[in-house]
Amino acid sequence: MSQPISPMTSRQRVLAALRREPVDRTPVCNPTSVATVELMDLADAFFPEANRIPEKMANLAETSYTELGFDTIMPVFSIIQESSALGCKIQWEQKDNWPTVKMREPIWRDVEDIRIPPDLLTHPDTACVTEAIRILRRRHGDEVAIIGKTMGPWSLAYHGFGVEPFLLMALDDPGKTMQVLERLKEVTIAYGLAQIEAGADALTLPDHATGDLVSADYYRRFLKELHAEFAARLPVPIILHICGRTVDRMPYIAETGMAAFHFDSKNRPDESMAAVCGHCALVGNINNPETLFARDPEQVEAEVLANLEAGIHLVGPECAIPLQTSIENLRAIPRAVRAWHSAGGGARCHHHDHSHNNG
Numbered sequence: 001m002s003q004p005i006s007p008m009t010s011r012q013r014v015l016a017a018l019r020r021e022p023v024d025r026t027p028v029c030n031p032t033s034v035a036t037v038e039l040m041d042l043a044d045a046f047f048p049e050a051n052r053i054p055e056k057m058a059n060l061a062e063t064s065y066t067e068l069g070f071d072t073i074m075p076v077f078s079i080i081q082e083s084s085a086l087g088c089k090i091q092w093e094q095k096d097n098w099p100t101v102k103m104r105e106p107i108w109r110d111v112e113d114i115r116i117p118p119d120l121l122t123h124p125d126t127a128c129v130t131e132a133i134r135i136l137r138r139r140h141g142d143e144v145a146i147i148g149k150t151m152g153p154w155s156l157a158y159h160g161f162g163v164e165p166f167l168l169m170a171l172d173d174p175g176k177t178m179q180v181l182e183r184l185k186e187v188t189i190a191y192g193l194a195q196i197e198a199g200a201d202a203l204t205l206p207d208h209a210t211g212d213l214v215s216a217d218y219y220r221r222f223l224k225e226l227h228a229e230f231a232a233r234l235p236v237p238i239i240l241h242i243c244g245r246t247v248d249r250m251p252y253i254a255e256t257g258m259a260a261f262h263f264d265s266k267n268r269p270d271e272s273m274a275a276v277c278g279h280c281a282l283v284g285n286i287n288n289p290e291t292l293f294a295r296d297p298e299q300v301e302a303e304v305l306a307n308l309e310a311g312i313h314l315v316g317p318e319c320a321i322p323l324q325t326s327i328e329n330l331r332a333i334p335r336a337v338r339a340w341h342s343a344g345g346g347a348r349c350h351h352h353d354h355s356h357n358n359g
């Protein structure tokens with residue numbers, strides 16, 4: 001029998017789960033955005049300002065903790081902050097839409113075109129994030145886990161070259177592709193270190209080697225070693241994020257030393273647990289477009305239960321949620337986690353974690 005674990009703060013709970021250590025209950029985690037238009041109204045912080053003004057970014061981000069009851073605050077709603085600093089043209093959009101890179105105007109054609117600007121970390125769109133993290137750390141102390149985000153080189157290459165030209169390069173010229181990734185990895189490291197210095201407890205590292213576009217073999221050839229290097233050089237737990245069907249590359253991901261993998265609902269919780277074989281934590285995987293966006297709280301709760309029963313270490317949405325998602329559906333996630341643990345699910349969960357630590 002495992003001893004009951006004394007109550008933890010949200011921050012302790014998240015960090016313990018990322019180390020696959022026992023927790024008082026499963027943490028509710030958003031490694032990507034849970035910003036919604038409803039939360040923007042509550043916080044009086046709207047896109048695009050909430051992506052560009054540190055105070056607004058912090059005000060919107062902290063609603064995941066103060067309004068939804070999650071154990072994490074994640075201020076980097078978009079995937080384009082550092083791409084803006086690299087010189088990509090950005091469509092900043094309005095309250096009801098995500099900012100995007102204007103992919104029709106690529107800024108690079110060849111490896112030599114990639115230059116890392118001296119103001120990478122002081123550019124307003126990167127400094128906004130580090131300043132927001134400092135504000136959040138001051139406001140919330142050690143109560144809650146603050147998660148930053150630094151984009152991986154594969155995603156940065158999509159932004160700089162365009163998705164199709166970069167995928168063609170990967171097909172035609174693997175050597176050149178590796179040179180591109182080697183140059184861009186320094187952006188990932190530098191921006192990650194800046195956020196850690198500002199107070200981030202963990203970092204999400206999205207690198208969109210997505211199931212539909214990139215094979216497991218590509219992952220092994222181009223990204224596995226780079227991802228291991230990120231896990232080694234960034235001194236906080238790293239949560240790798242890749243959308244889509246990824247169960248075929250999870251065994252490789254589990255060997256990189258990444259603390260956790262944030263996985264999509266296209267992968268079942270039980271098969272994903274089997275694929276990582278206890279070598280990294282899993283975060284996920286409530287479906288966004290159907291369940292969180294279009295269904296009701298009962299269906300959200302059913303998906304939370306499927307994750308808890310499978311032993312998933314941190315529960316949350318599979319990816320950045322649609323901006324029109326209801327607060328009611330989001331609040332159903334922590335409610336279902338608490339209900340499951342008070343009904344006795346927690347005891348089994350601890351036991352499960354111990355057996356993984358020993359095995």
Ligand SMILES: [Zn+2]
Pocket residue numbers: 241242243318319320
């Ligand atoms: Zn995603």
